[in-house]
Amino acid sequence: MVSTTIEERPAGIFAPRHRALTIGMVALITLAAFEYMAVATAMPVVAGELDGHALYGLAFSGALAAGVVATVLGGRWGDLGGPVAPLWTGVTVFAAGLILAGAAPTMDLFVAGRFVQGFGAGMLQVAMYVLVSRVYPAELHPRVFSVFATAWVVPSMVGPVITGVVVENVGWRWVFYGVAVILLPAALLLWRGLASAPMSEQPPAPARSPILRRLGWALLVAAGAALMQYGGAARGAGFALLVVGLVVLGAALPRLLPPGTLRAARGLPSVISLRGIVSGAVIGGEAFLPLMLNEERGLSLTMAGLVLTGGALSWSFGSWVVGRRRFERVPLLRLGSLLITLGLVLMALTVFAVVPIAAAFLGEIVLGLGMGLVYPTLSVLVLELSPPGEEGENSASLGVAESVYTVVSVAVAGALLAALGTLGAVYLLCFALVAALAATGIVVAGRVKA
Template identity: 40%
Template sequence: MTARPTLPVPTVRDELVGPGRRAVTVGIVLLISLVAFEQMGVGTAMPAVVAELGTVADYAWPFVAFVATTVVGTVLGGRWCDARGPRLVLLLAPGVFGLGLLVAGTAGTLGQLLAGRLLQGLGAGAQGVAVYVLIALVYSAHARPAVFGLVSSAWVVPSLVGPPVAGLVTEHLSWHWVFLGLLPLVALAVLLVLPAVRGMAAPVEPAPPRRGLVPAAVAAALGVSALSWAGQHPTFVGAVLAVAALTVLVPALRRLVPKGTVRARRGIAAVVAGRALIAGAFFTVTAYLPLMLTATHGWSLSAAGLPLIVGSLGWSGAAAWQGRRPELSRPRLLRIGMLLIATGTAGLLVVAPAWGVAWAALPLWLVAGVGMGLGFSSLSALLLAGSAPDAGSGVGSARSASVGYHSSAAQLADQLAQATFVGLGGALLAVLVTPAVALPVLLVVLVVLALAGAAVAPRTAPRPTDP
């Protein structure tokens, strides 16, 4: 009796860039990069856009419009992926996003611009969830940390080059090309992922219907949009709107996130809670750190962006490092990452006051960036480990059909946390007036948030079954 030959186990490199995988890996990175470039570039170009099409009072609306339909696209895209698989979403969502770029890029009125932003948000939300589902179907659990390292880099590079490129395009050509210039890349990304999704079958075990998802998605969109608007308008009206938004959001979230998320119940609920905690802590600081350095210490806008660049490099480097070590415990890496974010944020307490040491923001935010690279990538891997234990075989279908729902819940938690804590920062500025007084209070809240994330980290290990 002769022994059967054993097939060689594919390496992580083979799974990412081997025959039949290189195109889909590049396509995934490009899909994420497109959304990142658009978001980074729009923030830079928006003053010119509003100056041409509206007034300063209209400044928040293009951002609010994008946030609103991103939530809807995230929820509905996740539901479709669980029921039918990600094939159609991966083909249609970039098309909707591209149509939004075209509508916004040719806008001659504020109304047309807002219509384009609504389409962009809808496509970006659905596309983000579908990419997670595609990763679960195509890559093994062993290779996913490396994939999410690449996904992190897909956000970091646009954050470094997006704003200056958008600024140059706006100054020397027109803000219209900030939108239109991305259209060829949308078509290229779809062509790259097309071979991977062409023969993809629906899930073997489709998820059971979840009632009330559509009205809950609409309610969440209105609530998150109101929170975002309130954060940009720290007035009495903004405070009232924020309270009303939370009143709408709480019941909607009961439908849109796994049971036990608020209590960080062990398993996928703790992973979703972790996404809210890490996003709330890290991204809120990135929103207010430039203000801290310009208003309190008199730095120029370009100089105030240096800590964000350093943090992005730390994020990218740490994400790549963890991707090369799939054998490491993801809950442990998450805990280390949360503690590093807490350390970097707490250190900024010596930067925020008028007597503070401004240059310390550079090494401190490098530490926080490393923490984000370890923590965010680990959460992404844990999300799929708890959602699709039998996926990643490369056969085009997954027995577990919860990836879309869990991915949409995690992204919604991310969006809600950012809107809530950025809004809190705006409220503190309204009450305490000066950044030198208000921002230290906000930093203390965010340190507590990151420490809570470190406490939750051990609970993120996958359970045998998750709802």
């Protein structure tokens, strides 16, 4: 008698054992993405009503700074005690920030609410990475992260429109109250999902530097990023703030990332470095594309903003593709980085009047496709390359690199525009810089394997 064994395939991410958890996490990511998109749309009205134009930038940089600190704290907490406690802390703090911002009678309290939101969102995101590593089999990680990436698409497309309707007809406060209300059923799904999805045992976390020391470095990184953000947007003393912020980041950032990340050492450091590179290049290019199309090519801001929609759709498609089957990682990451570079080049060419504006639409689609191939793949790799008990800290490094590289990219481009003026040649220089950054990703992609 010959016995045969059939390899059991892991249940899908929407199978009964995972369905509630998957939907709950996707709902939370969608709400966080919607809040991120909505704030930018509602802020002019908020600042006008609360007489807070002087604190306008702090409403954004404060949330960013809090997110960096929370990511570092949440990552280590997840490694030491598992993802559940930091996950619920993130949900609770995020909800509290929404309510505080919505009820704020002054701009000071609104900024405080934004700070609390950023802290909750940062902890929530890194806890989800640890949760994925504990609940889903490794074979399902690509599908999980492809769905996470897709969860940003709908808010990117409809968030500003919905926000505009709410602000005009109900009031800006309901932008925050509404998200807080919808957060309740999402949290309920998450609670049910955690109860039905078995979690693997927590391995012992290795000894690391004291958490208070890491938090100190995180605060310095957040401060440096905020200084660069202000410096990139300010005139006069802006350049000095930019330089000081860069110096602070140069001293503090290496303390929060795996050794060799800034020089793209082979293995995990290159994975984290590549996440920062592509994020900085993409957001650095998209930050000024609508403004350039409006000022240089005469498009309305609404039409110029619609250009970004094509990128959101192709990003979703690229994420879906990498979630359907396994690809060789290095060629895939090189292809994605190349597509991002080409997309930025096409956007840059639309500075010239002889180039059809359609090139910007095409460039955004190409760029989005490249990001869809790269982004979830790097999320999968950071878990694959993390020893047991280090998933949280390495996922935190991924988030920190993404935030900091993006701030540096946008700040440098903003400083050039502030110093030299919004001229065609200056826009071309800004796009050349972010395209060159994206091109380095093609090289770094070859170093993700040790």
